[in-house]
Amino acid sequence: MKQSYLSQCSLPLLKQRAFLLQKIRQYFESETVLEVETPILSSAGNTDIHIDSFTSQAINRDSDKSYLRTSPEFPLKRLICSGVGDVFEIGKVFRYGEVSRTHNIEFTLLEWYRLGFDYLQLIRDVESLFFSLFDAFNVNYESSQTLTFFQSFQNVLAINIEEITLQELNQICIANDYSGSVLSKDEALDYLFACQIQPQLAKDSLTFITHYPASQAALSQIDLDNPQYSLRFEVFYQGQELGNGYQELTDAKELLHRFEKDNSKRGANAIRIDENLIHAMNVGMPACSGVAVGIDRLLMVLLGIEDISGVLSFNACNS
Amino acid sequence: MANVGINEFKNGMKLLINGEPWNITDVDMVKPGKGQAFTRIKIKNLKTGRVVDKTCKSTDKMETADVMELDYQYLYNDGETYYFMHPETYEQIEASKEAVGDNAKWLMEESICTVTLHDDNPIVVVPPNFVNLKIVDTDPGLKGDTSGGGGKPATLETGAVVQIPLFVQIGEVIKVDTRTGEYSSRVKD
Numbered sequence: 102m103k104q105s106y107l108s109q110c111s112l113p114l115l116k117q118r119a120f121l122l123q124k125i126r127q128y129f130e131s132e133t134v135l136e137v138e139t140p141i142l143s144s145a146g147n148t149d150i151h152i153d154s155f156t157s158q159a160i161n162r163d164s165d166k167s168y169l170r171t172s173p174e175f176p177l178k179r180l181i182c183s184g185v186g187d188v189f190e191i192g193k194v195f196r197y198g199e200v201s202r203t204h205n206i207e208f209t210l211l212e213w214y215r216l217g218f219d220y221l222q223l224i225r226d227v228e229s230l231f232f233s234l235f236d237a238f239n240v241n242y243e244s245s246q247t248l249t250f251f252q253s254f255q256n257v258l259a260i261n262i263e264e265i266t267l268q269e270l271n272q273i274c275i276a277n278d279y280s281g282s283v284l285s286k287d288e289a290l291d292y293l294f295a296c297q298i299q300p301q302l303a304k305d306s307l308t309f310i311t312h313y314p315a316s317q318a319a320l321s322q323i324d325l326d327n328p329q330y331s332l333r334f335e336v337f338y339q340g341q342e343l344g345n346g347y348q349e350l351t352d353a354k355e356l357l358h359r360f361e362k363d364n365s366k367r368g369a370n371a372i373r374i375d376e377n378l379i380h381a382m383n384v385g386m387p388a389c390s391g392v393a394v395g396i397d398r399l400l401m402v403l404l405g406i407e408d409i410s411g412v413l414s415f416n417a418c419n420s
Numbered sequence: 421m422a423n424v425g426i427n428e429f430k431n432g433m434k435l436l437i438n439g440e441p442w443n444i445t446d447v448d449m450v451k452p453g454k455g456q457a458f459t460r461i462k463i464k465n466l467k468t469g470r471v472v473d474k475t476c477k478s479t480d481k482m483e484t485a486d487v488m489e490l491d492y493q494y495l496y497n498d499g500e501t502y503y504f505m506h507p508e509t510y511e512q513i514e515a516s517k518e519a520v521g522d523n524a525k526w527l528m529e530e531s532i533c534t535v536t537l538h539d540d541n542p543i544v545v546v547p548p549n550f551v552n553l554k555i556v557d558t559d560p561g562l563k564g565d566t567s568g569g570g571g572k573p574a575t576l577e578t579g580a581v582v583q584i585p586l587f588v589q590i591g592e593v594i595k596v597d598t599r600t601g602e603y604s605s606r607v608k609d
Contacts, residue, residue, distance in 0.1 A: 201449035281476025291455035
């Protein structure tokens with residue numbers, strides 16, 4: 102057993118990571134998407150109720166603390182509002198408490214935005230990046246699958262999520278080994294998706310799940326054709342959640358409303374809202390779609406490694 | 421005992437569920453990027469050894485159990501109760517027949533056992549990994565067979581029955597692995 106002060110990651114693995122980053126940059130160069138760097142530390146944070154931020158000392162006198170970013174989403178959107186066009190960033194993000202075989206508290210996120218793309222065009226873009234990476238890593242893959250969140254529940258669990266009652270959903274969770282406190286509808290859907298549906302998705306094809314419930318829209322647009330759902334999608338491969346994308350919300354008023362709704366649920370733990378993003382969006386955000394992909398997990402599936410520590414020079418517990 | 425947030429769970433922590441003490445043997449998190457975090461634990465019942473999986477919201481809390489593992493010296497039993505003594509404080513404790521269970525057949529006076537205490541009551545008694553016990557009964561076996569290829573049952577001084585090689589005889593002391601119940605070797609005086 103190697104000492105923990107030396108890396109558990111072999112030189113060939115470190116080289117594979119460098120190769121992956123190089124291939125990603127090559128793809129975006131060929132697509133004329135500009136690589137940018139944005140701040141890691143900000144006076145404003147992510148209000149998402151399921152994501153916890155690390156905090157640090159205040160940057161200036163306007164606030165009492167600062168937040169380590171949980172994604173580069175807000176400054177990237179401010180850049181888009183500033184008129185820079187298509188952009189991507191590869192950088193470290195931090196999420197407090199997320200430790201598991203597929204989570205490291207700090208991880209590398211690739212996030213990019215394509216102006217004028219709807220979510221379907223962005224799905225094709227994600228697919229062509231991933232296919233180019235599969236080819237570069239000699240990984241075999243089948244053609245991609247796309248299904249809606251609704252369909253995934255119908256196909257795997259034979260549940261109609263529009264008609265099922267909350268009580269029935271809780272019973273199904275218990276029948277599927279859940280033994281915690283009573284779940285809300287979104288929590289029950291999260292549980293069943295993560296524990297029952299995700300492991301059943303085709304292993305060797307990219308699977309895109311689209312149209313998450315409007316209550317789980319995050320910062321995506323609501324589907325105007327079917328307002329119960331949002332234009333949010335996720336991408337899975339080998340049973341792993343690899344990316345999360347939106348046809349982006351561009352309405353500043355609605356954005357502020359969603360931040361405030363999150364904060365009302367957070368109560369005393371409200372997060373300082375990113376006013377800069379609200380103002381920038383008020384100036385005008387072009388129609389676009391954006392997506393974030395976890396690079397460490399991507400490397401795991403490309404190399405067939407099951408524990409995230411296996412692709413890190415040093416994991417967070419040992420940093 | 422205290423209620424502890426599931427997000428603080430670690431291997432080896434002891435939980436109290438329906439009055440029974442359980443040991444956490446594995447902890448993992450299931451966390452969608454944009455959704456509720458769940459914690460999946462594997463737990464083992466300290467009394468029965470039964471292993472189950474449980475998944476809860478990471479924000480849930482569960483009650484911890486006051487469980488300790490201490491070394492005690494076995495003294496004697498009266499058929500119903502087994503008496504043990506702490507080797508340094510000389511404090512004596514009583515374990516029920518149920519707590520000792522099948523391990524009774526490995527208990528020799530003065531041997532040091534690991535006793536699991538739940539709320540100060542012994543719930544599990546584990547004998548040393550190896551014990552030396554005298555054979556009180558076995559078939560004489562075939563003379564001249566020293567290969568150890570076959571085997572025969574032997575009754576030991578504590579009443580335990582183990583398979584021994586044919587060449588080992590009544591009156592000899594053997595070393596037994598209490599975890600498997602298997603003969604390990606002869607013990608020479």
